[in-house]
Amino acid sequence: xxxxxxxxxxxxxxxxxxxxxxxxxxxxxxxxxxxxxxxxxxxxxxxxxxxxxxxxxxxxxxxxxxxxxxxxxxxxxxxxxxxxxxxxxxxxxxxxxxxxxxxxxxxxxxxxxxxxxxxxxxxxxxxxxxxxxxxxxxxxxxxxxxxxxxxxxxxxxxxxxxxxxxxxxxxxxxxxxx
Amino acid sequence: xxxxxxxxxxxxxxxxxxxxxxxxxxxxxxxxxxxxxxxxxxxxxxxxxxxxxxxxxxxxxxxxxxxxxxxxxxxxxxxxxxxxxxxxxxxxxxxxxxxxxxxxxxxxxxxxxxxxxxxxxxxxxxxxxxxxxxxxxxxxxxxxxxxxxxxxxxxxxxxxxxxxxxxxxxxxxxxxxxxxxxxxxxxxxxxxxxxxxxxxxxxxxxxxxxxxxxxxxxxxxxxxxxxxxxxxxxxxxxxxxxxxxxxxxxxxxxxxxxxxxxxxxxxxxxxxxxxxxxxxxxxxxxxxxxxxxxxxxxxxxxxxxxxxxxxxxxxxxxxxxxxxxxxxxxxxxxxxxxxxxxxxxxxxxxxxxxxxxxxxxxxxxxxxxxxxxxxxxxxxxxxxxxxxxxxxxxxxxxxxxxxxxxxxxxxxxxxxxxxxxxxxxxxxxxxxxxxxxxxxxxxxxxxxxxxxxxxxxxxxxxxxxxxxxxxxxxxxxxxxxxxxxxxxxxxxxxxxxxxx
Numbered sequence: 001x002x003x004x005x006x007x008x009x010x011x012x013x014x015x016x017x018x019x020x021x022x023x024x025x026x027x028x029x030x031x032x033x034x035x036x037x038x039x040x041x042x043x044x045x046x047x048x049x050x051x052x053x054x055x056x057x058x059x060x061x062x063x064x065x066x067x068x069x070x071x072x073x074x075x076x077x078x079x080x081x082x083x084x085x086x087x088x089x090x091x092x093x094x095x096x097x098x099x100x101x102x103x104x105x106x107x108x109x110x111x112x113x114x115x116x117x118x119x120x121x122x123x124x125x126x127x128x129x130x131x132x133x134x135x136x137x138x139x140x141x142x143x144x145x146x147x148x149x150x151x152x153x154x155x156x157x158x159x160x161x162x163x164x165x166x167x168x169x170x171x172x173x174x175x176x177x178x
Numbered sequence: 179x180x181x182x183x184x185x186x187x188x189x190x191x192x193x194x195x196x197x198x199x200x201x202x203x204x205x206x207x208x209x210x211x212x213x214x215x216x217x218x219x220x221x222x223x224x225x226x227x228x229x230x231x232x233x234x235x236x237x238x239x240x241x242x243x244x245x246x247x248x249x250x251x252x253x254x255x256x257x258x259x260x261x262x263x264x265x266x267x268x269x270x271x272x273x274x275x276x277x278x279x280x281x282x283x284x285x286x287x288x289x290x291x292x293x294x295x296x297x298x299x300x301x302x303x304x305x306x307x308x309x310x311x312x313x314x315x316x317x318x319x320x321x322x323x324x325x326x327x328x329x330x331x332x333x334x335x336x337x338x339x340x341x342x343x344x345x346x347x348x349x350x351x352x353x354x355x356x357x358x359x360x361x362x363x364x365x366x367x368x369x370x371x372x373x374x375x376x377x378x379x380x381x382x383x384x385x386x387x388x389x390x391x392x393x394x395x396x397x398x399x400x401x402x403x404x405x406x407x408x409x410x411x412x413x414x415x416x417x418x419x420x421x422x423x424x425x426x427x428x429x430x431x432x433x434x435x436x437x438x439x440x441x442x443x444x445x446x447x448x449x450x451x452x453x454x455x456x457x458x459x460x461x462x463x464x465x466x467x468x469x470x471x472x473x474x475x476x477x478x479x480x481x482x483x484x485x486x487x488x489x490x491x492x493x494x495x496x497x498x499x500x501x502x503x504x505x506x507x508x509x510x511x512x513x514x515x516x517x518x519x520x521x522x523x524x525x526x527x528x529x530x531x532x533x534x535x536x537x538x539x540x541x542x543x544x545x546x547x548x549x550x551x552x553x554x555x556x557x558x559x560x561x562x563x564x565x566x567x568x569x570x571x572x573x574x575x576x577x578x579x580x581x582x583x584x585x586x587x588x589x590x591x592x593x594x595x596x597x598x599x600x601x602x603x604x605x606x607x608x609x610x611x612x613x614x615x616x617x618x619x620x621x622x623x624x625x626x627x628x629x630x631x632x633x634x635x636x637x638x639x640x641x642x643x644x645x646x647x648x649x650x651x652x653x654x655x656x657x658x659x660x661x662x663x664x665x666x667x668x669x670x671x672x673x674x675x676x677x678x
Binding site: 013014015017021023025028029031033035042044049050051054056057059060061062063064065066068071073075076077078079080081082084086113114115119137139140143144168 | 347364367368371415524526527528530531538540555561589592593594595596597598600601604630631632633635636637638639640641642643644645646647648649650653
């Protein structure tokens with residue numbers, strides 16, 4: 001990945017958002033972006049405390065890289081985060097192709113939204129769940145939180161046990177759409 | 179008795195807040211150092227540190243270890259203990275142990291804490307004194323069956339609450355009979371965990387009330403005054419997100435009526451020190467007593483901003499046995515104050531905690547802005563304590579001006595590191611019903627559809643920044659290949675931790 005991009009670093013990069021929106025930048029290092037059909041220069045500033053910001057249309061936009069894993073980025077803009085993968089034209093093409101190959105009816109996993117302890121599991125393998133239905137009780141920060149399913153389907157597997165501690169983003173349950 | 183030294187059995191922003199007053203009063207302050215945050219800022223602010231970090235009990239967290247705190251206080255011959263909020267602040271055993279050991283407890287009597295802490299006893303006292311209450315179980319509910327019976331009598335929805343509770347924990351709303359068993363077990367489990375007491379009671383649930391609380395101050399000579407109300411209706415799962423004083427919902431007549439009820443509740447337990455009486459205000463302007471909090475509250479600064487009274491100072495003077503220096507007619511509410519809680523929470527993922535290091539924090543200094551915080555550059559938000567980063571309190575002559583000042587202050591409040599609730603604060607300020615003062619506890623679930631505010635070009639600039647950083651890193655890699663590991667950047671804070 002890095003090697004492929006290395007050769008092309010002087011050319012185009014694309015930031016692909018989590019909602020699949022692609023933002024193209026011809027030469028990001030030259031700090032120029034295309035906005036409403038025009039090329040606009042971007043000025044990156046750093047204040048005396050070391051905060052980075054862009055002045056855009058007379059407003060300050062505080063920017064921060066809060067997570068970065070290879071080409072996966074989470075950027076904070078004025079306290080709101082946005083996730084992207086940074087792609088080259090080639091890697092984007094490959095990604096789009098691979099996505100088409102994925103079976104649309106594959107199982108969806110429900111992940112732990114925060115670290116905590118599993119207090120109760122409210123579903124069984126093979127059981128039916130409806131969207132919005134509580135499936136697991138997770139204790140975190142001294143609160144018992146109901147983890148709900150965001151899809152309707154059949155429980156395919158349960159990866160955790162009662163009393164087990166989980167980390168953020170650990171897969172708890174897999175649900176097959178139906 | 180004049181208090182010359184004071185141990186603060188607490189941490190974070192409230193420890194620093196108390197130290198501000200002890201400094202002003204010439205009192206020597208002591209704090210407790212724990213292994214969980216040995217570099218916390220509050221330790222530097224205090225005059226003396228009592229070190230609990232070398233030896234600690236896995237079972238009893240430091241700030242809950244009554245006997246160890248008492249022993250340390252005696253060893254260092256401190257005159258008094260201030261419990262802050264949370265931890266032992268509303269533990270009657272702790273207050274009694276202080277009394278037994280002749281250490282002045284900065285708070286009410288253990289008896290008042292006990293009776294108000296037991297929600298069922300408190301409700302009984304309110305009933306005796308003619309304070310309006312919601313229908314429900316007279317005491318703790320034995321089991322799910324009994325809960326079902328009472329719920330059928332008062333009608334759904336109902337709410338289950340921990341008898342020993344507070345702060346929104348151990349509370350569950352039950353909409354329908356089929357849910358009562360599950361909710362009963364959730365509430366009792368949580369109550370047992372959080373308060374060491376699984377008892378829950380049941381009440382009729384008011385669907386869209388306002389949460390309004392009155393700050394009261396009482397001395398040991400039977401004088402009690404109220405310092406006006408705080409509007410705390412903007413909540414998520416019973417956790418307050420912002421508070422203001424006064425409330426846009428009350429006129430002077432209502433303020434007088436509810437204030438008098440609050441004073442009567444306090445007098446029913448011979449209350450002294452600072453305390454808060456919570457009410458629910460229904461759409462028809464009827465109000466019901468909820469509970470009394472027998473401690474200083476997180477949101478006390480809004481009251482301080484509009485009354486000009488230092489509540490911590492009054493608590494200390496009252497503990498010394500002094501009479502209140504004012505009576506009800508002397509209390510004037512000046513302008514409007516709003517407190518914004520800035521928490522390390524991910525608003526875009528259901529307010530889940532966002533732990534980590536505060537790399538940088540800065541805010542606008544101004545006459546009408548007050549910031550109470552326990553963190554600074556390099557501080558760590560740990561999973562051991564709550565997720566609060568800071569409280570931003572803004573004062574204005576009117577509510578409109580306080581909101582205007584808030585917008586400016588929030589925009590200039592910069593934090594680098596964890597995800598925070600700042601974008602949520604901006605979303606609230608943009609909501610027209612909030613601006614009109616027209617909201618209740620359902621504000622988040624019904625009115626505020628998007629819990630964070632962003633601008634149309636945010637995503638574009640973020641996308642640019644991601645590609646820029648990526649391109650720059652590749653460029654740097656070519657020049658100095660040793661400076662990254664697996665494409666991850668190492669901040670000085672992480673490096674500092676690894677070197678230790």
